[in-house]
Amino acid sequence: MEKLIITVTVDSTVSYPGNPYCPPTEAVDKVAREYVDSVKAGAAITHIHGVHRLEAEIQPDGRRLSRIDFDGWRRLSDAIRSATDAVMQFGIASARFEEKTRLMGLHPDMMAISFNPHDEFFQPDVHYPANEMYAIHPRDELVAYCRAAAEHHVKVEVETFQTGAFWNLEYVRRQGLMNEPAWCTLFLGWPGGCWTPPTPKSLLYMTDHLPARCRWNLSVMDPATQWDLLTLAVSMGGHVRVGWEDNPYLPSGEVARSNARLVDQIVQIAERLGRDVATPAEARAIMAAEPAASRWA
Numbered sequence: 001m002e003k004l005i006i007t008v009t010v011d012s013t014v015s016y017p018g019n020p021y022c023p024p025t026e027a028v029d030k031v032a033r034e035y036v037d038s039v040k041a042g043a044a045i046t047h048i049h050g051v052h053r054l055e056a057e058i059q060p061d062g063r064r065l066s067r068i069d070f071d072g073w074r075r076l077s078d079a080i081r082s083a084t085d086a087v088m089q090f091g092i093a094s095a096r097f098e099e100k101t102r103l104m105g106l107h108p109d110m111m112a113i114s115f116n117p118h119d120e121f122f123q124p125d126v127h128y129p130a131n132e133m134y135a136i137h138p139r140d141e142l143v144a145y146c147r148a149a150a151e152h153h154v155k156v157e158v159e160t161f162q163t164g165a166f167w168n169l170e171y172v173r174r175q176g177l178m179n180e181p182a183w184c185t186l187f188l189g190w191p192g193g194c195w196t197p198p199t200p201k202s203l204l205y206m207t208d209h210l211p212a213r214c215r216w217n218l219s220v221m222d223p224a225t226q227w228d229l230l231t232l233a234v235s236m237g238g239h240v241r242v243g244w245e246d247n248p249y250l251p252s253g254e255v256a257r258s259n260a261r262l263v264d265q266i267v268q269i270a271e272r273l274g275r276d277v278a279t280p281a282e283a284r285a286i287m288a289a290e291p292a293a294s295r296w297a
Helices: 028-041 070-083 097-106 139-151 164-174 200-208 226-236 259-272 280-287
Strands: 006-009 045-048 052-054 066-068 087-090 110-114 118-122 131-135 155-160 182-188 214-220 239-242
Touching: 006 028, 006 259, 028 045, 028 070, 028 259, 045 070, 066 097, 070 087, 070 097, 087 097, 087 280, 097 110, 097 139, 110 139, 139 155, 139 164, 155 164, 164 182, 182 200, 200 214, 200 226, 214 226, 226 239, 226 259, 239 259
Parallel strands: 006 045, 006 239, 045 087, 087 110, 110 155, 155 182, 182 214, 214 239
Antiparallel strands: 052 066, 118 131
């Protein structure tokens, strides 16, 4: 079984706004420290959200998404790169096309692209207003994203909320635009219209229908089931994602004071199952993702 690749995602300002330990995205130094400490704990991929803001309402284009502060993204990615050799994965798949492609100019190793429509509803604490996101991602947009990623030498992360994303993946492949092997993150328990139940049956269904030449990674946004499902994923040979964005709670129910504690929890699970954890260099080899320095030398 190949080594386990751990992704860490720090920003919970939208998904868990009541998390008392999560700094705002504008606090770049504090956010960067969370990522650096998480890599030291065993994470190989940093799924970053730079400075951004969620739109307050649906816009004239029918979307309600995040807007990007490009200098804030640059400062965060530079701070992480200066202290680690982690695989840099840019998140916010909910941003608009023009902003996402502009971010590729910062030379991330990977870029998150949702191959399903966005329909998300975040309100784990009723004392906070719900954060919602809406957007359709037509196939011509997915093709344009993947063409831009190829031009920028950026590996695509195929965000997969439902199996229709696999159909879209194969559609893009037929255009000759998917960098192989494909890297698919499976999202279980993310609330809203793109929800897939956070159950073992859902995970088995998703992996049973995964196209050929794919590596899969699991994200679970459900504190009650996350650790059991991630353990199942590790035992199945998949890869996992942890961090405040997905679930800030430890198995005890305590809010983790740092993302490194969440990473350490999955490292311990992997050790008990006899599976080694990949370093960033090993993760690049497994995913066929070259570092930015060599791609742009």
